[in-house]
Amino acid sequence: MERYVEQLLGDIACATEDVDVPYAFQECSIHDWIPDEEENRSAPRRMLEEWRRIRQARLPPDDRLTDEQLHRILDALKSMLDAYNWSFVLQIQVPERVQYQAIRDNFNQEAVVKQWHMGFFKLCRPGTPHGKCALRKFCQCKFYAELFANFEDDDLTPEEERARALEIEVDHLQKKYGRDWKKYYPYHLDPEYDDENGNPSDYGVGKESDVDDDDWWKH
Numbered sequence: 001m002e003r004y005v006e007q008l009l010g011d012i013a014c015a016t017e018d019v020d021v022p023y024a025f026q027e028c029s030i031h032d033w034i035p036d037e038e039e040n041r042s043a044p045r046r047m048l049e050e051w052r053r054i055r056q057a058r059l060p061p062d063d064r065l066t067d068e069q070l071h072r073i074l075d076a077l078k079s080m081l082d083a084y085n086w087s088f089v090l091q092i093q094v095p096e097r098v099q100y101q102a103i104r105d106n107f108n109q110e111a112v113v114k115q116w117h118m119g120f121f122k123l124c125r126p127g128t129p130h131g132k133c134a135l136r137k138f139c140q141c142k143f144y145a146e147l148f149a150n151f152e153d154d155d156l157t158p159e160e161e162r163a164r165a166l167e168i169e170v171d172h173l174q175k176k177y178g179r180d181w182k183k184y185y186p187y188h189l190d191p192e193y194d195d196e197n198g199n200p201s202d203y204g205v206g207k208e209s210d211v212d213d214d215d216w217w218k219h
C-alpha cells in the first residue's frame with residue numbers, strides 16, 4: 001500500500017500545482033468585482049474529478065490506510081482543494097479518519113470556479129439528511145442549521161446580522177489563509193469602512209463614476 005500512497009501523493013501534488021483557472025485575487029482587475037451571490041450564479045462549474053484529474057476511485061477506503069498514511073493523503077487533498085479555492089473547512093473538531101471519509105464520499109461534486117469569493121467543498125451529499133452523511137455526528141449542516149435556528153431566536157437587527165456575518169467570514173479567512181488573512185479582508189461587511197452615506201465598501205468599483213460626477217463643471 002505504501003508504494004500506492006506515494007504515487008497518489010505525487011499525483012495530488014501535481015494537480016495542486018497545475019491550477020488552470022485565474023482564480024487568484026491579484027490577477028483580476030478590481031473593476032470586475034461582483035458580489036458573492038452573483039458569482040455563485042454566473043461562475044463556471046466543473047466536476048471535481050474532471051477539474052483535478054484525481055478520480056474518487058483512486059482514494060483508498062480508509063480501512064486500508066494506517067493513521068499516518070491517511071494523515072498524509074488528507075493533508076495533500078486539503079492543500080489541493082485550497083489551491084482550487086474550493087476549501088474543505090470544518091467548524092468543529094473532527095477526527096481525521098472521519099474527515100477523510102467525508103472527502104472521499106463526496107469527492108466528485110460540482111465545484112464553482114470562483115475568482116472573487118471563497119468557495120467551499122460541500123460536506124454533505126445533496127439530499128442526505130443532516131447527521132446521516134459521511135461526517136455522521138460531526139455533520140456540519142446540522143451544526144449550521146442549529147446555529148441559524150439560534151440566530152432567528154435572537155431576533156437580530158440588520159447591524160447585528162452584519163456583525164455576525166463579518167465574524168463568520170473573518171473566522172473562515174483566518175482558517176484558510178493563516179497569517180495572510182488580512183489581504184482578503186471583507187471590507188463590505190465592516191461598518192468602519194462604510195462610505196460617508198453609510199453604504200458598504202464597494203472596493204473602489206464605483207469610484208470612477210464619482211470622479212466624473214464631481215468634475216462635470218470643469219468641462
Ligand SMILES: [Zn+2]
Nearest residue numbers: 124131133139
Ligand atoms: Zn452532513
